[in-house]
Amino acid sequence: MFRSSIRQKIVGIAAGLIILAVVTSLLSMVMAGRVGHLLDELTNRYIPAYGHLARVNVRALERSLAMRRMMMAKMQGPAEDASYETARKSFEEIEPLIKHEADAARQLIDAIIADPSTPSDNAALGRLDDRIDNAVNDLLVRLNAENKTLLEQIEAKDIAAARQTSLRADVLRDEFNTRVDAIRSDMLAQVAAAAATVMGAQQNAIIVSAVVTGIAAILGFVFAMLVGSGITGPVMRLLEGTRAVEAGKLDGSITITTQDEIGQLSAAFNRMIETLRNNQRIRETFGRYINPRIAEGLLDQPAIAATEGQRRVMTVMFCDMKGFTSLSEGVTPRGLVKIMNLYLSTMSEPIHAHRGIIDKYIGDAIMAYWGAPFVEENEQTHLAALAAIDMTGRVAQLRKDLPELLGVRAIPTDCDVRIGIATGEALVGSIGSEFMMSYTVLGDTVNLASRLEGANKYYGSRSLISEATAAGCADTIALREIDRLIVVGQTQPQTVFEIMGQKDALxxxxxxxxxxxxxxxxxxxxxxxxxxxxxxxxxxxxxxxxxxxxxxxxxxxxxxxxxxxxxxxxxxxxxxx
Missing domain, CATH: 1.25.40 (Serine Threonine Protein Phosphatase 5, Tetratricopeptide repeat)
Structure with a gap:
């Protein structure tokens, strides 16, 4: 089921629910039809049969009453002949009605017995049929014989004989009525039993319908939950994975549990995470060779790589390690690599902390710069000066760490740093050829910073800055004017300053x-x-x-x-x- 598409799953659920609904309806219809059939038999057979038997009793009583009226009319003389005839006519008309009602009751009972589709006590009904037949064909025949004799005696006005015959007829009539009452009572019991059967069937139909409806609802709910969990589970995992990616966590992946569209989407999501991880590794690797902010710009905005250089006011720093040549002569190549890594890491941290861009490492020299678009123009000299103060402040710790790194008691020379900083207009941008580009700065400002770094050798100083740099950071940095210099490659003198530290900290x-x-x-x-x-x-x-x-x-x-x-x-x- 979980290999199907979402559409197939939804259609399957709908089809399953429709089938369950149809089954429930069919069962309800069958049960209702069963109840209707039983109710129809009760209404059209049991109750009418009982009614016919009740009317047999009534007709027998009416016939007896008509006979008494005839006797009374004869006893009163010729004046009541009309009443006599009326009573006699009624008497004669009732006899076939009694037989008709009895036969109708028997036919209905026989129909109930003959119908195998409904439950009934056929033995009891058969006995009722026999008792009706005996009552009509035995007692009624004898009663009719007595009544005939009684009519003849009444016609002959033999009142004394008629009275004796009437007594015998009353006995037969009472016996007939008693039998009919007993038959009717038993028939009423059968009617009650049939009614109970109908009610039981109706109750069973209600229970079965409720149970089937409940089962259908449970199965539908289970189906919906199974398929729904097969859809919502992967969706929730996708949502959690998306939130993790949004939070920058790219080390996870989504478990694929279905082969539908969501499973395909999950597989695509995993591929996307893998691509993002690869891009992240590229960014991290790229950031080790190019400043991360430049790398981010080149990756996020590839057009920056094709940007022509722009002239901007920039602050450029050069930092060199004093005594590196003599130090490198006394250590192994592996030890030299350790020294370089420690030195460059120690000196690069302040530049990075003060938002500088490390342009390149040139042997033991570091070239860095500050300026747009990475920092504001009015703060670049201040940040560069702070970085220089921090760098010179780390020299003491560097001198302690180098012997421990090399496993010696002391390094062969007293290492130090020389820093040169210059501020001025420079060419900034992606510069290079169609084979290789470099985002860097070029111009006289860069050359001046390099010359000032070298001038530290002559003055025995650590950090020399140009006049423009000094003008930009003089409010926050304590400076000392060193000299007026004409560096190599320039003809105009430059007033050079030394960074002493932060103001009010001397x-x-x-x-x-x-x-x-x-x-x-x-x-x-x-x-x-x-x-x-x-x-x-x-x-x-x-x-x-x-x-x-x-x-x-x-x-x-x-x-x-x-x-x-x-x-x-x-x-x-x-x-x-």
Whole structure:
């Protein structure tokens, strides 16, 4: 049944219910016909037979009354001859009526006995028939003989003899009436028995109809429940599976229990879930090579892959691992992979946490960017600076984790990070060839960020940012102006700043460092070499080993020996990347 279509199931249920209804109706009709047949026999045979027997009694009494009227008329003389004739006429007319009623009763009783389709006490009815025959053919014959003699005596006006004959006739008439009463009483019992049979049959018909109707209803309900559960069960499983998919759960499937349309729909649903699981695996795998937000955009909106590049203001970050070359020389290839995975994971988390897009890994370098459509333009510099602060804050833990990862007591070099951030107009979009595309950023801003990352080597700093980046995050980030640089590939100087931390979070030593460094930088640009040297020394006393202070102090000493040209504007040109 569960291999049938839904239409066939519904038609089957309807057909089954119709068949049950027809069977119930047929049984009811048969039972009703049976009751009707019994009731017809009761009405047209039993009761009329009893009526004929009752009228035999009545006719016998009427005949006796007519005889008495005749006697009274003769006793009163010729004046009552008319009454006598009337009574005699009535007397003579009643006799055939008695025989007619008796014969009619016998015919009905014989008809009941002869009908095998109805239950009846045929033996009792046969005895009744015999008793009627005896009463009519025996007692009535003798009574008629006495009545004839009585008529002759009355005609002869032999009143004394007539009285004697009348007494004998009364005895015969009483016996006849007694027998007829007994017959009628027994017939009444048969009528009652027939009525009880009719009532019993009617009651049985009601019970059978009720039972059959109940069985039909139960079978119909069971049928409907079986087929209904075969339909609603898979539908409910489909609904639960749909809700699970809506909630993002793609690890389940629906059990197929039918071969109908719902079973086919369930199979299609399972195939859809499998496709979604494959797509999810593709997304997860794709997201390991391309930023998940870019991957989502490329998968959900394939047209983005064909979008031409757009010029937008973007903030670009480059991060490199200090001492990577010397570190890689002392470990095995497997150990190097472990170091790279740990380092890149540690430094990538802050970028991801601050909504940055990791564009690519270049060896031990990380390139990331912020900007539309991923973040608002007015918050990109702030997020990039926060990511840089978080990244430098993880260096201490990275230094602890690397020896444990490699199984050594100490790493051969003191690792650190160098970060460069620049903000400006860049080309953004899907860039590449017909064979391969990459959603990335290009332009001078990208080059500047890369150069600033490299400039950390010269200044001994961790994170240098461009002037545009500093202008965008100065309200929330504590910065220190480092220098005016002309990086490789550019001709115009850039004011470069170092990220010190979040505002109002600097230590007193850092605050004093920034103050002395600013004094030294101003004196340096004014060519006051002695004042500049004293300021940078004071800065180093505040924070010993400060890289920018050491670099500028060394440069001041160099300018003391070889002063810059007269048109010097305070900018420093980097000769290497």
């Amino acid at each position: 230590t007193p030593a850092q605050t004093l460092l920034c103050q002395h460094y600013a004094e030294g930088l101003a004196a340096y640009r004014a060519r006051s070499w002695d004042d500049a040297a004293r300021a940078f020394v004071a800065a180093l006393e505040a924070v010993p080993g400060d890289g920018p202070s050491l670099a500028l102090k060394a440069r001041v000493e160099s300018f003391r020996q070889n002063p810059p040209a007269p048109g010097w504007d305070g900018a420093w040109r980097l000769e290497s990347k």
